[in-house]
Amino acid sequence: MSETSGSGGRGEIWIEKYRPSALAEVAGQDDITERLRSYVAQDDLPHLLFSGPAGVGKTTSAMAIAREIYGDDWRDNFLELNASDERGIDVVRDRIKNFARTSFGGYDYRVIFLDEADALTSDAQSALRRTMEQFANNTRFILSCNYSNQIIDPIQSRCAVFRFGPLPETAVAEYVEQIAGEEGIEITDDGVDALVYAADGDMRKAINGLQAAATTGETVDEEAVYAITAAARPEEIETMVQHAIGGDFTAARAKLDDLLTDWGLGGGDVIDQLHRSAWSFELDDQATVRLLERVGETDYRITQGANERLQLEALLASLALGDAGE
Numbered sequence: 001m002s003e004t005s006g007s008g009g010r011g012e013i014w015i016e017k018y019r020p021s022a023l024a025e026v027a028g029q030d031d032i033t034e035r036l037r038s039y040v041a042q043d044d045l046p047h048l049l050f051s052g053p054a055g056v057g058k059t060t061s062a063m064a065i066a067r068e069i070y071g072d073d074w075r076d077n078f079l080e081l082n083a084s085d086e087r088g089i090d091v092v093r094d095r096i097k098n099f100a101r102t103s104f105g106g107y108d109y110r111v112i113f114l115d116e117a118d119a120l121t122s123d124a125q126s127a128l129r130r131t132m133e134q135f136a137n138n139t140r141f142i143l144s145c146n147y148s149n150q151i152i153d154p155i156q157s158r159c160a161v162f163r164f165g166p167l168p169e170t171a172v173a174e175y176v177e178q179i180a181g182e183e184g185i186e187i188t189d190d191g192v193d194a195l196v197y198a199a200d201g202d203m204r205k206a207i208n209g210l211q212a213a214a215t216t217g218e219t220v221d222e223e224a225v226y227a228i229t230a231a232a233r234p235e236e237i238e239t240m241v242q243h244a245i246g247g248d249f250t251a252a253r254a255k256l257d258d259l260l261t262d263w264g265l266g267g268g269d270v271i272d273q274l275h276r277s278a279w280s281f282e283l284d285d286q287a288t289v290r291l292l293e294r295v296g297e298t299d300y301r302i303t304q305g306a307n308e309r310l311q312l313e314a315l316l317a318s319l320a321l322g323d324a325g326e
Contacts, residue, residue, distance in 0.1 A: 166201025
């Protein structure tokens, strides 16, 4: 648990307050953290590339490495940059080179952490590759990205690649309950389940949801969680689909309107929950595959700028006409 953890402190941002300070405390990525700890223990850290979805421990692991190598001096020997904010080649030529060139005492190398590295332009990545070669003796790079295929091959070949997966539900639930205990919050079992469902493997989303729900009352329960997260109860989604599959397009459309208007979901949120819940509907495998095909088509059209309500209604209409069972 974080070095600043403890009860109270509701004015703090919990994702920072409870950010693990050691690799052993990172939740749900045991195989990865074990390998990283061996690098630190042997004082043999290579360049690293972390890839995976948001909220699964990439940034936390990078910071924990720096803490374990440098102790109290970690901030002086760790440079964090966000490539999505500084996309151009100047960030590579200027800030990274200046940091890599500056003198430091007592350590063999310093660490540069480049978050969202897949947002760097091709020119910037090429410059980064050259910089990694030029300062290999006294600098280690840790790159973080959502999609490793957006990183050029010459950089990937210079790094040890670690692929972070979505966090297991048990890991998210345990951490949420631990934070609730630290903060003196009463949380029900269905509240934990709702946070785990809404987070979908993203610890940051789960912690933010817990903090927001804790401000609404004395007890964090399912109702409080769904009131503040961009998610509807799974049964709401299932009811909508079952109406459509049963041929009752009017009822399905009314339920969709509730989700978009009363629940405040966006079209992408509805698509995400449809995708996650598809296999829980009472459909045979062929019908489920057909449903997923329709969901994929709708998602593509929405991301290309089509009207999300119109596309979702078209999806429900196709189910009502029996297309999902063809």
